[in-house]
Each structure stands twice: as C-alpha cells, then as structure tokens.
Amino acid sequence: MAGAPRTVRAHDRAHEVEVRIAHFAFDPTWIEILVGDSVIWINNDLAPHTATAKDAAWDTGSIDRGDTRRITFEAPGEHPYFCAFHPHMKGSILVRSRSEG
Numbered sequence: 264m265a266g267a268p269r270t271v272r273a274h275d276r277a278h279e280v281e282v283r284i285a286h287f288a289f290d291p292t293w294i295e296i297l298v299g300d301s302v303i304w305i306n307n308d309l310a311p312h313t314a315t316a317k318d319a320a321w322d323t324g325s326i327d328r329g330d331t332r333r334i335t336f337e338a339p340g341e342h343p344y345f346c347a348f349h350p351h352m353k354g355s356i357l358v359r360s361r362s363e364g
C-alpha cells in the first residue's frame with residue numbers, strides 16, 4: 264500500500280498519523296488528516312532527512328536515523344512538503360476541518 268492515501272475519519276479526539284522515511288522517500292507520500300491531528304515522521308534511513316513545508320510554514324529540521332519528529336496541524340488546507348537535503352523527496356498533507364462531513 265505504499266503511497267496510498269491513509270485517511271483518518273471524523274473522531275472527536277486528535278490522532279497521530281505516521282509517515283515513515285525509507286529509501287529516500289516518504290511513505291505514504293500523501294495523507295489526509297483532520298485539524299488538530301499530528302503527523303509523526305520516522306526516519307528509517309541511514310541519511311538524515313527533513314520534512315519542510317513548501318511555503319516554509321513549518322519544518323521538522325534534520326531528523327537523524329532512527330529519530331522522529333511530530334508536527335500538529337491546526338490550519339485546514341493542503342500542505343505540500345519536501346526534504347530540504349533531497350528536494351526530490353516530496354509529500355503532501357491534506358488537513359480537513361472537523362466540521363466537514
């Protein structure tokens with residue numbers, strides 16, 4: 264299911280969604296979450312990576328091998344991101360309002 268969308272449906276509690284980094288790629292590359300949810304990047308690669316918003320709104324900073332970083336998303340919308348060290352590594356997070364069906 265690599266790269267397949269992983270959807271978190273309406274719940275009253277915030278959730279955490281994991282994005283694994285391996286072989287110089289984000290997996291899954293595209294996720295959909297709700298406002299207040301967090302994304303946790305887990306670096307399973309030997310090389311350090313980042314998850315850096317295309318619009319510079321947020322940045323995990325360098326994530327070393329075996330390390331994790333968490334970012335909580337409070338603004339609905341699309342959040343494309345990339346790795347600052349390897350710009351060909353791309354992903355995107357769709358943050359949906361909790362009031363949407």
Ligand SMILES: [Cu+2]
Pocket residue numbers: 287311312313346347348349352
């Ligand atoms: Cu990278």
